Ligand SMILES: *[C@@H]1O[C@H](CO)[C@@H](O)[C@H](O)[C@H]1NC(C)=O
Ligand SMILES: *[C@@H]1O[C@H](CO)[C@@H](O)[C@H](O)[C@H]1NC(C)=O
Ligand SMILES: *[C@@H]1O[C@H](CO)[C@@H](O)[C@H](O)[C@H]1NC(C)=O
Ligand SMILES: *[C@@H]1O[C@H](CO)[C@@H](O)[C@H](O)[C@H]1NC(C)=O
Ligand SMILES: *[C@@H]1O[C@H](CO)[C@@H](O)[C@H](O)[C@H]1NC(C)=O
Ligand SMILES: *[C@@H]1O[C@H](CO)[C@@H](O)[C@H](O)[C@H]1NC(C)=O
Ligand SMILES: *[C@@H]1O[C@H](CO)[C@@H](O)[C@H](O)[C@H]1NC(C)=O
């Protein structure tokens with residue numbers, strides 16, 4: 350596993366993409382705007398080579414399963430040639446952002462009023478939760494992406510880094526998916542920028558139609574890829590952690606990104622890329638990871654961790670700097686802790702990252718030096734908004750004690766400081782995602798135009814930012 354050489358089909362394909370990209374960039378250098386450069390890139394590389402043939406794929410999965418994963422990882426001898434974009438003139442980008450924002454305006458619902466908690470509009474919109482736009486079936490994405498250029502344009506992807514600040518601060522994401530391609534695709538679109546990197550893990554149990562549809566989307570972008578090992582994710586087991594580690598490994602070969610987020614296909618951003626970059630800039634390396642000793646279920650730890658490390662309970666959702674990921678991939682202490690978490694902890698995904706981040710003696714960059722207790726005022730956990738019951742659950746539906754977010758929750762979602770929210774089901778409520786999308790694309794437009802500003806003072810003042818390794 351973790352083959353460092355570029356012999357795998359996907360890896361080769363990446364090189365092909367980079368090569369094709371470079372050719373086009375040279376060709377178009379100085380005369381073509383970004384949108385057409387990106388579009389040429391995505392339509393002209395050899396799709397059949399980029400998409401891993403199913404048979405080869407399954408074979409690799411079974412080999413990987415037979416040789417138990419060890420997560421010792423050798424840095425690949427791999428030079429990634431970052432795409433060299435040519436940018437559109439600002440006035441054209443302005444036009445583009447206005448067009449994209451208007452494309453995301455939800456028909457026959459006043460999202461602005463919903464965010465403002467207008468009961469009349471909320472009542473009215475409740476009759477439309479399943480009815481504002483038609484659902485897109487998983488398989489429909491195969492034809493939608495047959496022409497990548499048409500796909501990225503018609504769906505309203507932002508194909509520019511927008512600001513120098515964002516360009517210089519690329520982000521990396523893992524997205525764990527198992528169903529509902531439309532939800533995954535709308536999440537991807539909301540966070541997509543050409544300077545970022547996206548690793549999508551498709552559960553081994555998911556149907557082939559789901560896998561093929563997600564893969565068809567990924568192959569339209571040079572910086573979106575499917576994790577090459579598919580894991581059968583079982584809640585509470587090590588298999589929840591494995592896809593994250595896989596994605597970390599695969600993302601590591603791109604040297605420029607500065608922060609890493611873990612996401613799932615049932616989540617959606619509450620902040621724009623611009624806002625995330627502003628927040629993470631003031632974090633200056635600080636990680637945002639949940640942690641508790643007081644509320645830890647101690648029976649989960651069958652033995653003490655190695656090397657005098659204190660076990661901490663947290664969650665699998667993390668926002669971490671690049672060196673935190675590097676520590677996990679390359680450091681022997683991280684490896685020993687992972688062995689312990691794998692063999693001697695139940696629900697290891699809620700322990701591993703939290704423990705690394707709340708043992709400051711390890712010297713992991715961005716770790717928290719204070720008392721490892723997440724609480725709303727002292728040490729909030731902003732990586733993910735989840736309503737476990739602290740707020741009214743507007744739709745009244747819960748999955749594993751977490752409120753399914755619906756349009757009545759929009760006033761709350763518009764206010765909270767968190768970066769992403771969990772969890773959403775398009776089958777329950779299409780308005781809530783529609784309105785969040787409308788707001789994200791509006792805010793992106795307005796921040797680019799300079800008519801909306803973003804105040805980071807709350808984030809700069811956080812204890813985990815002031816008190817980090
Ligand atoms: C790594 O790449 C360099 C130059 O690109 C080459 O000289 C060297 O032999 C490579 N090392 C390995 C282990 O492949
Ligand atoms: C893009 O490539 C050209 C020529 O190789 C180079 O002069 C220019 O500085 C590059 N631009 C960026 C943003 O890297
Ligand atoms: C920008 O868009 C305008 C029309 O909106 C067009 O006339 C102009 O040529 C475009 N500029 C570039 C550099 O493509
Ligand atoms: C988004 O912008 C449009 C056009 O300016 C506006 O009509 C709409 O209310 C805005 N939506 C939200 C959620 O603010
Ligand atoms: C919503 O639909 C119900 C019946 O389906 C109707 O009685 C009610 O008036 C509608 N509410 C609004 C605000 O349109
Ligand atoms: C969907 O909305 C249209 C009008 O916008 C309405 O005529 C139709 O009855 C609605 N369907 C459902 C199932 O609510
Ligand atoms: C896990 O627990 C077993 C005893 O149940 C012990 O022998 C082993 O050393 C522990 N492994 C780690 C990595 O702590």
Ligand SMILES: *[C@@H]1O[C@H](CO)[C@@H](O)[C@H](O)[C@H]1NC(C)=O
Nearest residue numbers: 680681682683710711712713
């Ligand atoms: C690995 O981590 C330990 C403890 O944090 C540290 O002492 C050691 O220097 C690290 N090793 C490397 C190679 O960075």
Ligand SMILES: *[C@@H]1O[C@H](CO)[C@@H](O)[C@H](O)[C@H]1NC(C)=O
Nearest residue numbers: 726727806807809810811812
């Ligand atoms: C900074 O945080 C402290 C508590 O941690 C709070 O008392 C203070 O008001 C905050 N200052 C600002 C400017 O937000």
